[in-house]
Amino acid sequence: MARDQLQVLNALDVAKTQWYHFTAIVIAGMGFFTDAYDLFTISLVTKLLGRIYYYKPGSSTPGSLPPNVSAAVNGVALCGTLAGQLFFGWLGDKLGRKRAYGMTLMLMVICCIASGLSFGHNAKGVMATLCFFRFWLGFGVGGDYPLSATIMSEYANKKTRGAFIAAVFAMQGFGNITGGIVALIVSAGFKAKYNAPAYEDNPVASTPPASDYAWRIILMFGAIPALMTYYSRMKMPETARYTALVAKNAKQAAADMTTVLQMDIEEDPAKAAELSSRDQFGLFSKEFLHRHGLHLMGTCVCWFVLDIAFYSQNLFQKDIFSAVGWLPKAKTMSALEELFKIARAQAIVALCGTIPGYWFTVAFIDIVGRFAIQLMGFFMMTVFMLGLGIPYHHWTTKGNHVGFIVMYAFTFFFANFGPNSTTFIVPAEIFPARLRSTCHGISAASGKAGAIIGAFGFLYAAQSTDPAKTDPGYPTGIGIRNSLFVLAGCNVIGFIFTFFVPEANGKSLEEASGENEEEEEMTESGTGNTRTVPV
Template structure:
């Protein structure tokens, strides 16, 4: 195969243009929606318990039973796991563009359907909600490999890391918007339908209108996805898929000339296309010895690092409310009405997003192409380990009222270094280091490994964080190992993430073809990437 096809060389050396930022916004709005839809449920799970599981006349606020809470929090991750594998494979088989709009459409429909969940009983409503959230997660899962792959294949090699990181950083704004929407909706309903605290009036603390609160919060997630659908459908197929997988370099050049200002001339370099069509030396499949030899350890590294990261990251994100309650930052449920509790939980989580999540994402955007992926991932895992242990070992010190602000600062720093670290790099690297015909599939496998970690975090942490004293656990939960020991376990998980980072290659400043070995000559030696400009044939 030639060192570089003209169109691919042009993409690698193209100046940053308006269309690059358009692609960031179009792909990023998918991740904005992903984060909103996945994490808004944690804002309303306490409300669901109080609406559907409060016993009339009881002096104890209703809570979701353990198996129900597990299902509500974790079912979307199960859908995401399946969607990442399915759409990752489909993106390589049919092309990125053909399935890109389908994922967004599925997210819009299922977000609305989740908010319209129905049933004659509490079990019916929750079962319907879980059904639609599974398929919502399925659509979200497809967005991971497709958005990452599309952005990596559009970008030039100098700023590719920043572009992919910017797409992923939209998750932070999705998280933030979820908290803001919950604050606005709960505040509006609380003013309109003022309810007394639970301890004053058990039934009145959950006004009938509270049922609208969680439904509105969930359905708002459909708006950003719906607004982006038209622009997503207008995006052309990526030049790398068209040239390297569909083997049509001429069409790839034409597609890119419509959206990027590159130096094009009339005529077709037939020799490039003929050589490309006949080139089978790099056509090995996923389940072959050649793939295992070239990329086997890379796939193990990206998958295991993402798996370990997501155990810790999603445990923290989904159950912030439980940690805040344990240290006394969120008052006891009986001191608030159901709607006031939504407001209090949303306020706490929004503060963490603003202080930790969003700055971390954008630090990655700023420094990923300067420091490199490896250094940022290793640093992130290291500091997450340090801060987890710093929270866990003197845990009882942090539960004292005068030390709660210090706890929140330390806790925010774990989120900062997750995002200025492995939460961003585990998304970026799998979109860069695998061959074009397997890129979406391998990213889907790596992301699915991450969601397997999220499922472990969602289901496992719920039980593990319970008190070791049976009399101090939430209703229906068995004794756990306690928040302190759970934080120690998460610290150890982050440490192992540091070790597996050494299996992942550095991809800074290299072309995708150089990283994947798709520009190798017969001798097996990789050619140096071209740096000079070149005219693209059309």
């Protein structure tokens, strides 16, 4: 039988839902709101960037970003995110969740503003500056993943922990749709000001000089929600589980949670002293490999294949919508009109598919469990992607575009009411407190490696090879169809590897991670000394 918990941890596990829970959701959730806004708004403005910086005067086609530039602009933030997840995940276990938390937010604010101020003497200079700042923006965004998940899991009670972590992650949906709304407002505002006949007569060349302000405003807006929560983040106390189990100061943990829970908690000095004297295994140890090696492999592989599909769909929605005919050809629209229609399309998909999926997870995750939702999500994503890919030519026929968009929205719904949410939640529950942030960071970084493959791979696999038949920069139907089959295969792999991930529903974090059993085995063996391997 597992050993008794520290009193402060028991108090957290059985605490009724209180105001501090909702405060923590908002504080952590606004970080994810900003993350989604920053990562996905770039897909709204890439075509505008192509028109502004790569249009050749007199050409019959609008400017578009060259494939290598488009790949860099879309993917560089993901590279930064991967690095940030690994670094801040490790830092969250070494310095504490709270101390690393403020660093990520300030990095996001500074680089968000700097991205909008990108400068250069020519197109290459502007794109290089933009890519530089978006890398470091992604670095800050990456840190938010392990820290927000770990903080929320360690603040929550065990009965509704899944819903609370899912609610934090669900703020991504609002960040996504807010990006679309901001782009709609900005493009509509500039369209109203620059609606001169000269621009309407020649849509290809109709890129008003002020369009250069539009994409900058859209990118910089992401700094506002991050700034709004900085003070609140700094006022949060360190999580009790970090203070008690990692810093080994159970007395301080009890004092912090006495204020948060508004109840008196007095920790048993003998139990706290026993905790302080206990050695623990590290990440690079045989004991970790034995206990959690398969779990870490499961979380990494599931997140990796999920993000190949999820980010391919998100970053290149505009190309898919153009390929199936939902968006008009670029040469029939002015630059600001194209931005408006791309933003409208992505906002509709986010509203109808993405956001409902997140909140279905919030509603059901503590009822049916993480395992069932993840399996169902991978299965249904496979079904809908095959449903799009097999009869692809039917969907691209005039009159069937609405059906394609409905099916496409369902893939987002079951991604979010499925593995896109659970892959974020589970790594924050099934690993020991001293390695929780690190392991979540490793799992999340595996996901971003998949996102990078999705972003670069989709661009080149689906890139048009016959400019005479389509607009430059738009994918061909054959490329889109093959990409859908590849993404369906990724979902099948995720379905299989879900069986390596344990269910944490209804358990305390110590039960889910096996920390209580670990302590018991050490006591029964008569040794209190397992070799410690630094992380």
